[in-house]
Amino acid sequence: MKIKRIGLLGVAVLALVAVLPLSAVAGGAQHVTWDIISLGSVPLAPPVTFNPDGEASAQAPDGEWITLTGSGTFVAPSGSNGGSGAVTGGGTWETSLGGSGTYEVKELVTWQFDSPQTLNIGGLPVPDNTGDTTKRANGVAVLRIEFSDGASGVLTVGCHGPGASDGIFEGIATTKGVKTYYNVPVPSPAVNEGRTLFHVL
Numbered sequence: 001m002k003i004k005r006i007g008l009l010g011v012a013v014l015a016l017v018a019v020l021p022l023s024a025v026a027g028g029a030q031h032v033t034w035d036i037i038s039l040g041s042v043p044l045a046p047p048v049t050f051n052p053d054g055e056a057s058a059q060a061p062d063g064e065w066i067t068l069t070g071s072g073t074f075v076a077p078s079g080s081n082g083g084s085g086a087v088t089g090g091g092t093w094e095t096s097l098g099g100s101g102t103y104e105v106k107e108l109v110t111w112q113f114d115s116p117q118t119l120n121i122g123g124l125p126v127p128d129n130t131g132d133t134t135k136r137a138n139g140v141a142v143l144r145i146e147f148s149d150g151a152s153g154v155l156t157v158g159c160h161g162p163g164a165s166d167g168i169f170e171g172i173a174t175t176k177g178v179k180t181y182y183n184v185p186v187p188s189p190a191v192n193e194g195r196t197l198f199h200v201l
Helices: 001-021 022-026
Strands: 028-041 054-057 064-067 070-075 089-094 100-116 137-147 154-161 173-174 179-181 195-201
Touching: 022 195, 028 100, 028 154, 054 173, 064 173, 064 195, 070 100, 070 137, 100 154, 137 195, 154 195, 173 195
Parallel strands: none
Antiparallel strands: 028 070, 028 195, 054 064, 064 089, 070 089, 089 100, 100 137, 137 154, 154 173, 173 179
């Protein structure tokens, strides 16, 4: 009986390793892409298609909203330890009070890989126009950014897709100067907004 249980455990471990990115299994540096995505259609229902050029919003305590678009890449050090200057990307920003412009990613503060995403949603494969669908991942990235109006900020990108652990939000939160846009709404199936995606290459 013990031998059977050990054998089954070994099969499960091998199956998990097969779907994990090599860098995640080996504990090495991870090359990651991130995107604020749009869906092929709403209301959300299978088959789901992931597209670039989406937007996501968050709210400050005074009621002001900020909406971002964006995408980029970063190289995360092994062991999820520390940050990295190996970054690209940025996007646009707009607030509900009328400000707007662009932002640029300057540094990775930290990256926490959570899990690979399941390949099917609703029993159907997912066309992914932002990257290799077999590399999709759940996790959290914290990025230091600079806004075009001179303000600095810290952008948190959270991806809570299929198979994610509890406690990860889906969407973005950011600071801009002293203002904290930390109220992150849960994406609605009827609204094409507030969704993100990572690929671990």
